[in-house]
Amino acid sequence: MATYTLQLPRMGESVSEATIVKWLKQPGDRIAEDEPVLEIATDKVDSDVPSPVSGVLKEQLFAENDVAQVGDAIAVIEVEGEDMQEATASTEAPDIPGIDQLENADSVQHAISDVVPVSNPASRFYSPLVKSIAAEEGISVDELGRIPGTGSDGRVTKQDILDYVATNRHANATQRHVQEFQPSSAPYQPEPIIEQPDVPPVAVSPNDEIIEMDRMRRLIADHMVKSVQIAPHVCSFVEADVTNLVNWRNKIKLSYEKREGEKITLTPIFIEAVSKALRDFPLVNVSVNGTQIIKKRNINIGMATALPSGNLIVPVIKRADQLSLVGLSKAVNDLANRARNNQLKPDDTQEGTFTVTNIGAFGNIMGTPIINQPQVAILAVGTITKKPAVIETEHGDMIGIRHMMYLSLSYDHRVVDGALGGRFLKRVGDYLENWDINREI
Numbered sequence: 001m002a003t004y005t006l007q008l009p010r011m012g013e014s015v016s017e018a019t020i021v022k023w024l025k026q027p028g029d030r031i032a033e034d035e036p037v038l039e040i041a042t043d044k045v046d047s048d049v050p051s052p053v054s055g056v057l058k059e060q061l062f063a064e065n066d067v068a069q070v071g072d073a074i075a076v077i078e079v080e081g082e083d084m085q086e087a088t089a090s091t092e093a094p095d096i097p098g099i100d101q102l103e104n105a106d107s108v109q110h111a112i113s114d115v116v117p118v119s120n121p122a123s124r125f126y127s128p129l130v131k132s133i134a135a136e137e138g139i140s141v142d143e144l145g146r147i148p149g150t151g152s153d154g155r156v157t158k159q160d161i162l163d164y165v166a167t168n169r170h171a172n173a174t175q176r177h178v179q180e181f182q183p184s185s186a187p188y189q190p191e192p193i194i195e196q197p198d199v200p201p202v203a204v205s206p207n208d209e210i211i212e213m214d215r216m217r218r219l220i221a222d223h224m225v226k227s228v229q230i231a232p233h234v235c236s237f238v239e240a241d242v243t244n245l246v247n248w249r250n251k252i253k254l255s256y257e258k259r260e261g262e263k264i265t266l267t268p269i270f271i272e273a274v275s276k277a278l279r280d281f282p283l284v285n286v287s288v289n290g291t292q293i294i295k296k297r298n299i300n301i302g303m304a305t306a307l308p309s310g311n312l313i314v315p316v317i318k319r320a321d322q323l324s325l326v327g328l329s330k331a332v333n334d335l336a337n338r339a340r341n342n343q344l345k346p347d348d349t350q351e352g353t354f355t356v357t358n359i360g361a362f363g364n365i366m367g368t369p370i371i372n373q374p375q376v377a378i379l380a381v382g383t384i385t386k387k388p389a390v391i392e393t394e395h396g397d398m399i400g401i402r403h404m405m406y407l408s409l410s411y412d413h414r415v416v417d418g419a420l421g422g423r424f425l426k427r428v429g430d431y432l433e434n435w436d437i438n439r440e441i
Contacts, residue, residue, distance in 0.1 A: 004053050006075040008068045011042060015346045017069050018042045019157065019215075025057045037075060040068075041215055045313065045344045055079035065150075067157045133161050159215070166222050216311045227373045231288075231412040235368045236422050240429035242384060243403040244437045245269065252441060260326065264441075267336075268328035270356055270381050271301050273431035275321035278354060281424040284416060285353050287374040293415055302352035302372060303332060305339045313339050314372060316352040325441055360384060366406040376412040377421070379428065381405065405432075 008018060018040040025037050036048035037057065059076040062068050134144050139161070147164050149156040204210065213221065249264065256264045278285045278299050287294045299321040302314040315335035320328060338344050355372040360383035367380040382405050389402040409425040416424075 002079050003058065004051075004055065004077040004079050005073045006037065006049070006051060006077060008040070008070055008072045008074050009049065010070055011047070011346045015042050015070070017067050017158070019159075020062045020064050020066050020068060020074070021046065021215075022064060023060055024048070027057050027059060029057050031055055031057055031077060042346050045346055045349055046216070046342055047345065048342070049074070051077060053077060053079045067155060130156050130158060130161055133158065133165070137161075137165050139165075159218075162219075162222055166225070214309070214311070216309070216313075220312060223373065224370050227370050230373060231371050231376070232414060233368075233371065233410050234413045234416075234418065234421065235408055235410045236418070236425050237366060237409075238407050238425050238429045240405055240407060240432050241389060241402050242405055242432050242435070245432055245435040246384060246403040248435055248437050248439060251437075256441060260330070262330070262333050264325075264329045265332065266381075266384075267303060267356070267358055268325060268332045269432070270358070270379075271303065271317065271320055271328055271332070272325055273428050274301060274354060274356055274379060275299050276431055277424055277427040279321055280427055281420065283420060284377050284411070284424050286376055286415060287353075288376065288412065288415055289374075296353045298351070298353065300351050300353045302349075302355040302375075303335065304355060304357035304369075304372075305336055308340060313344065313349060314352060314355055315339055315344055315348045316350065318351065354378070356381065360405065366408045368408060369410050371410055371412055376414075376416055377424075378410050379425075380408040380410075382408070 011018065019042075021039040021041045023038045025031055025035075031037060031051045031054060033052065033054040034050045035054075037051050038049050040047060040049055055077045057075060058078045061074050061076065062072075068074055130144075133139075144156070144161075147156050147160055148154075149160055245266075249266065249269070253264055282295060283293075285296045285299055287296065298319050300316050300318050301320040302316045304312055304314050306312055315338075317323070317328065317331045317335065320331075323331065335344070335348060338348070352372065352375060354375055355369075355378040357367075357369050357378065357380050359367045359369075359380050363383055365382040365385070367382070369378045369380045371378050384403050384405045386401050387404045388399050389404060391398050391400045391402070407425060407429055409421055409428075411421040
């Protein structure tokens with residue numbers, strides 16, 4: 001019997017490690033080809049690791065909740081086959097995970113080398129992802145060494161360092177961020193540190209139920225808290241008459257479904273309007289890096305998707321402005337289906353430059369969403385309702401029943417002022433209002 005060594009596969013250009021969440025197969029269990037062997041979790045998505053061979057699971061090399069690096073051997077499978085010593089999954093680990101997402105990769109790599117040297121004097125192992133977080137947060141080698149690790153052999157995992165940042169370093173986050181990018185010719189003068197107030201204890205009565213947050217909910221909570229601390233949020237609203245759009249979709253949806261084999265929803269239409277408006281107002285398609293504004297070349301639209309677990313994930317449609325409406329519709333349906341079936345890949349949730357959330361799907365008329373960092377704006381589309389409205393005609397004004405909806409834009413007031421945010425939001429509404437009822441698809 002030959003053995004096959006299953007390795008942790010490459011999961012994307014910016015993913016270097018994953019947590020073993022659950023073993024789906026135990027030693028002695030038979031495994032079919034392409035059958036999932038275990039569940040893993042990255043900082044972006046949860047996914048299964050299938051076996052490329054059929055056989056019997058001989059050994060698990062990691063325990064649940066352990067952190068494995070890309071390329072690590074995670075299981076040994078006995079396979080029936082030719083007389084061979086060992087078959088090993090072929091993977092190629094990325095060189096510097098996480099850095100490829102930033103346009104100023106050289107400066108960030110330099111910062112990582114300064115803050116966390118590759119050769120740690122304490123000989124404690126840190127993954128590239130942990131090092132990059134330490135560099136971003138300004139955590140020194142000594143401070144990093146004091147963080148207790150929950151990984152294998154006391155290794156500091158991504159969650160360990162995020163928990164440390166969340167509990168110990170929020171008060172200093174803005175000061176460190178400015179200090180890292182301050183030109184050397186102008187020495188940084190630190191502002192007085194304002195201590196964050198202690199969170200008051202929560203009273204728990206005997207009849208209350210305590211629910212521990214799962215891993216994804218903890219990540220969401222941390223991401224949202226950081227976003228409101230980093231960006232001063234402003235929200236603007238417009239109301240759009242989308243009667244032509246609704247009538248057009250009702251007219252073509254049956255023929256479209258018959259031709260394409262899937263439904264056309266309103267989400268790709270919203271994303272198309274946003275993509276056009278971002279081309280018109282490119283300074284909304286940016287990120288902030290200290291005192292630098294990074295103008296993104298690609299328009300990558302994230303679509304907030306509710307999961308059956310109640311959590312939220314944001315898969316991204318890359319270069320959305322380059323896709324036709326049919327292409328957008330297929331991308332939306334594919335990402336939404338894979339998100340709900342826990343089949344997203346880490347790359348599916350990365351490199352977003354703007355996010356759209358459809359709160360109208362839950363019957364909400366408007367909302368004030370939190371920006372998905374490091375983006376600077378997020379659009380919420382409310383439910384479409386029939387309302388009486390004034391209609392201007394060449395014969396005078398009249399009252400009619402129209403399909404109306406609210407659009408809400410939350411934006412980062414550090415770089416998007418009210419005029420820019422307001423004009424951008426109005427442009428999105430105009431694209432939806434001026435829909436061609438005779439458009440071919």
